[in-house]
Amino acid sequence: MAIAQRIARAAVEQPKLVAPQAVALTQDDLKKIAAYKAVEHVKSGMVVGLGTGSTAKHAVDRIAQLLRQGKLKNIVGVPTSTQTHEQAVSLGIPLSDLGSHPVVDLAIDGADEVDPSLNLVKGRGGSLLREKMVESVAKKFIVIVDESKLVKHIGGSRLAMPVEVVQFCWSHSLKRLESLFAHTGCVAQLRKAAAEGGGKKPYVTDNNNYIIDLYFEKEIGDLNRASDAVLRLPGIVDHGMFIGLATSVIIAGVDGVTIKTKKGNEIERDYFCYSDLRKGL
Secondary structure, eight states: OOEEEEOOOOOOOOOOOSOOOOOOHHHHHHHHHHHHHTTTOTTTOEEEEEEHHHHHHHHHHHHHHHHHTTOOOSSSSEEESSHHHHHHHHHHHOOOTTTTTSSEEEEEESSEOOOSSSEEETTSSSSSSHHHHHHEEEEEEEEEEGGBBSSSSSSOOOOOOEEEOOOOOOOHHHHHHHHTTTTTOEEEOEEEOOTSSSSEEEOTTTSSOOOEEEEEESOOHHHHHHHHHTSSSSSSEEEEEOOOOOOOOOOOOOOOEEEEETTTTTTEEEEEEEOTTTTTO
């Protein structure tokens, strides 16, 4: 894929995160910067998909702040998890669902991995199914990440690529998934959560399903082919590969914000410098 580069320098509205004498931004600072930049695309009257996770939480907070200030009006949020629903309700954001709003104007969410073609891994927070349902019907889907989430290929972080499965015979599904990706050195594990009184129990999603996490040693290969193969397995609900859904990715780094946007068959790259906090390091 060809990459068109257009470098622009402009002031980015940066939350007051770090004292002027500080020389480094934390990962959470970077998440907040990316989230605030994404919310600049939210306009009054929009139906907005509200993502889930530590980065998306900042975007939801920011939308609520702008509503309270009167800078945004008539926003309708479509949350992608119970967690985000509760956050939005607590902040006074009006909410709806895909039944009433089958088309979303703009969705904002984080990602666990972003490859050079803007394909994603999502779902390490457990909300991949509802996220994909909302973000697949968005006219524009803006992904917000810090620079640690960039990978050369999907699975490149060697961290979990989640697959949501029905509880029935989940161990059978695990073995089939592991076999399907045997060529990658895949190891599959049932996700666990803390149990009352200590110990572990299977993690259960908002949809009452389990999650099997896949860990790859080698590149998966053709993502669309891999996606089709996973979804053909009985008992599989969905997977955490978000292929071709992102329209823009906002990447916050220590020296500035990079925005990658799909323009036909190309990806346009913008860069906004907000400060040089690491000068001399």
